[in-house]
Amino acid sequence: MASASEISRARDEAATWHPGQVWQPPSRGQRWFDVAFRNLCLVFAALTIVLIVVLVIEIGLKAIPAFREYGLSFLGGRLWDSNKQTYGILPEIWGTLYTSLLALFFGSLFGVAAAIFLSEGYLGEAVFKLLTKMHLQLHPFWGTLPQRLEGLLKNLIELLAAVPSVVYGLWGLFVVIPLIRPFCNWLHGHFGWFPLFSTDLSGPGILPAVLVLSIMILPTITAISRNALVAVPQKLRMAAYGLGATRWETILGVLLPTASRGIFGGIVLAFGRALGETMALAMLVGNANRLTVSLFSPANTLAALLANTFPEAGAHEIPVLMYAALVLLAITLLVNVFGALVLERAAAKAEAI
């Protein structure tokens, strides 16, 4: 057995550089730097977990006074009046879930459709057919056009997510609301007995908020669903075509069921986004403390309540708002953790095929 001093002498001997030698083992300083760097990376990585814990604790601690005072009845209360010190967030919880679910419906309908359009390569196919008619499909410039257009389309849909939400809010306020108002009021006038149309759209309201929200979550759904569809092994598609299935029999019978977990995970993550989305809703939903199913009525959401009330809140209102923030945090964390788990499972399953 070599003693510790012998080992360290041998290591130093190996670390000395001899003339003409190309390689060189790390010096003592380099070894020290290596250990320090690796530990630094470890600490930074651990900080990410610490950050989430601190976020939850910070908001939770600040909410304790309000929790003691109002307890669970806060969740069921319908009134928010800082003069009477009565607070309840049932309308906000309802508004958050209602707008998010409606937006999720439109968002996933169009998002999955766009994902199918992208993963099937419809655009490239059409352009290629056109090029073949013009005998340009092998041209060095025009021949690459189908591929480049496909890439452009994918980027355009991703750009939908790049537009800041406050800009969507501005657009919704000055373009969408005036545009849909006559139609909504016509619906209210003729079908006012139907609960969804039971009020008229006088300005901001649920429908414009939902429309803008679904545009905002569409890119998330499209990107994740497209990845899931592309990950379906080519042999499954070929087998379906080989059995004589048409394109849509293949899509509905083979591709969508195989990619369903990934698509579902994407939809859950988009739901999380919609629940937490703030600015577009704060500008478009109308900021009214109302419990309603009417699409044209103003309402409120948790995030919009925080954005609108926090800047002017008095000292006694801050803990109450922190309590509302804690509720929002709990809902979104729950949905996001569930979505991330579903996607992880889906990835594991996709590898197994």
Added chain:
Amino acid sequence: MSDPRPVPAKKSGSEALRHRAEAAAEQDPFAGVDFSKLEHSLYRPRTLFSVVLSLIVTLMTMLALIPLFAVLWMLIWRGGQKLSLAVFTHLPPAPLEQGGGFGNAIIGTLIMIGIASLITVPLGILTGVYLAQAPGESRLASAVRFSAKVLTGFPSILAGVFAYGAIVLVTGGYSAVAGGIALFILMLPTIILTSENAIAMVPAKMKEASIGMGATSAQTVWMVLLPTAMPGILTGVMLAVARAAGETAPLLFTALFSNYWITSGGHFNLMQPTASLAVLIYNFSGMPFKNQVELAWAAALVLVVLVLIINLIGQSLSRQQVQS
């Protein structure tokens, strides 16, 4: 020959085949096959269904893209009218005042993104290095990865609530630093996940060659992995910056807003309320004055152009990424 079958059996088999082929040649092999049934025809419900659904999907994708062009068109049309050199150099106008601009908001946005990037970039990239280097079964690595994924969906308003509690209440006032820290929480997960991806994409042979030459793992990271993965990492940084530039909710009650330059009073002070483009758009969009609303559209145009440029830089960088 390795054929185990006895020779006579084989002979008779091939003879039988030849007989059958001769018999088949005498009559039409496709007799009784109705070719019109095999052709692609829109009159058959199966194919019609497929074509109709294809058309619907095409239509829906085009519909989904309309908002993008509608927003861009409105920004150029309404924002472009107001755009001039003055809006970049002047301070926001008071109500009923004409003219004015949002020079201080542009500076404020850049400063707060700078503060956030200063914290996030080292933290995020080194975490990405750790995740890419960690062995597959590492519990900590999968926990960190999972936290980062959960953080991507963290509501931006809650980042503001956190920074309000942790910075504004502690330091006693709204400040650019509080805004920067709120933005940092939103930028971190993007940078972590894209750096991990970019580093994992570096061909294994490059890493192994470096270790084979006697490099320590820190040297491998600094001299081989990071330089090779740099385009991918920068793409992630650009995406995170683009997202942070447009964020409003976390700044509403951390950086608040200011009608003055950040150097007001003669000295540069990060611990005072700071204007940002996003909050300016929000505040001015709700005002009943025509001048303010027009400025909000111009600010939105500037913000979107800024975000799109950062995004495009990120996308062009990602094309330079080395693929394994």
